[in-house]
Amino acid sequence: MERKIESKLNKWKKSRNRKPLILRGARQVGKTWSLLAFGKKYYRTVAYFNFESNEELQAIFERDLNPERIISELAALSGQTILKDDTLIIFDEIQASERALTSLKYFNEDAPEYHIAAAGSLLGVAVNRKKYSFPVGKVDFLNMFPLDFEEFLINTGRQQAATMIRESFAQNQSFPLHQTFLSICYEYLYAGGMPQVIKEMIATNDHNLMTAIKKSISDAYIADMAKYASPEETVRIMAVYNSIPAQLAKENRKFQYNKIKSGARSAHYEIALDWLDAAGIINKCIKIDSGVFPLIVNEDRSSFKIYLNDTGLLCSKFGIPAAAFIGGVQGYESIKGALSENYVANVLTANGFETRYWESQGKAEVDFVLQKKSGEIIPVEVKSSHHVNSKSLRQFVAKYNPSWSIRISQKNFGFENNIKSVPLYAAFCIEP
Structure with a gap:
């Protein structure tokens, strides 16, 4: 590969x-x-x-x-x-x-x-x-991280498409094969980016075998928990790990300890969260209460979201059938939203960004706020459908006046009202 x-x-x-x-x-x-x-x-x-x-x-x-x-x-x-x-x-x-x-x-x-x-x-x-x-x-x-969508395209013989996507991103021009690659992207989200899974996908496209490989990877993570933590810590690490689908299925994806178990407190699970983060199994996204440079001074590290390191593993933990993504079965829209946001978090992390989200006292929330190497601040919204209106993004823009914003959705490339429209399949183009 x-x-x-x-x-x-x-x-x-x-x-x-x-x-x-x-x-x-x-x-x-x-x-x-x-x-x-x-x-x-x-x-x-x-x-x-x-x-x-x-x-x-x-x-x-x-x-x-x-x-x-x-x-x-x-x-x-x-x-x-x-x-x-x-x-x-x-x-x-x-x-x-x-x-x-x-x-x-x-x-x-x-x-x-x-x-x-x-x-x-x-x-x-x-x-x-x-x-x-x-x-x-x-x-x-x-x-190193799982394969992103660009690597997936390159390894499935679609190098030219990856180049064209980068050109459309740079020029804000519609991509003529938009619907085709939106569908391919959802196939990728289901498979995930673990090399063994992608290898099986290329060889046989047997979803049962792919699911078995994903389960074996998840089992290996669990075995590591037992090997590299005390018995008491292992129980808590596994509890946090198993709560990830419930954390992400909520409309508000902020990490909530009561999704681990009723009455759970942060003091009991901080080590477990740190363990999963150190092992590369989760990516943390920290809340900020201001969109002013430098973002690090605006962090509220007691509030955060966590994302699983691979969307394929997340699909397995959700128990989603392949047909939900590949055949267009209805009824999984909220989970598609969680998977889309999870993927964007992973690709931003792999590209070198510190992931942060903004939340106002009025409960407005912007999924990601990026700080580029130049110091420029860019808010990023992720929408899993064609409905892209966002009151939260408007509030952030009105308050902090960024020079431009990014909206990741099912819509084609474009630039309007200082909002750069980026299809989900092109998230890998967003770089520091």
Whole structure:
């Protein structure tokens, strides 16, 4: 599969100030595959080491953390020659070894000629739980997410369509294949962006097999909860995880603790929310009470929304049949709205935005308020139907006077009354 992460990895490889890399992301988003594919394409050799599956690795790091000794023993263990500047050394599931994580500091300081890329699905969780000595300032970071719709198009042979969508976005011109790609986008929302699911979709388009894969990914998340949390914490993490459909099915999608269970309080579930966030399973969207730059000073972190990291997994948790999206079955409009908003949150996060929403005392709400690198503030509304009138957006504009706004909906591209109309399938075009 072609992934956007490749260009970021190549930029890391060529950087004059390159440090050991940590590639973060939830399980099953394609971190290992992407690193291996990148290594095969851009290096003479690849040396792969998995700290969960190979216990012998731990012993190599138990002595001193001298990079040359470590490289020598890794080469002996793997039977490979490890070349300076021309071997990609992959440390997979590095959260399983505190010493390996600490060694990255010494590779950065004493042996930068070795190109090391580490991956860890539960790295943030493990660091928080075990209070690891993290090599702050000594590593580079990249984040990886499920495939967005553009990656989906590229990997299903629709590269030209993706290019045309970007052109229509830039020029605010109607896209002639609008209805076709709106339908394809809903197929994508149902499938989600997990590589295994997309691979099965391309190979067989068997929705039963795709659903089984999504269930196995969700089961793996639950297994991680038990492995990387105490029994008491696991119960609470699972309770929050299982409440996500109820949180998003509401008209007001603000996170409510009573949707976990009656009488639930924030003090009991803060650790659970932090765990899911650190594991990359949820994305948090923080409330702001003002649309004035800089947005970070306007945050009310006690009020937030949470979104699941993949719409396909969310469809499975909702129990939605494929026909609801692909065959146009009626009766799922409110859930389609939740899925649309969830997808937009995910793609904005993947593109590098901090996601925030605005709520006024009069209960007006704007789904997302973005702060671009230039400092420009842009309100974003998400509508799952053709009905796009928004009193809340008008209130925000009247109060804070942004230069323009974005409305994501089923309507075609356009620009009118300082509102940029963006079809749902083109959300990936919104960049910082």
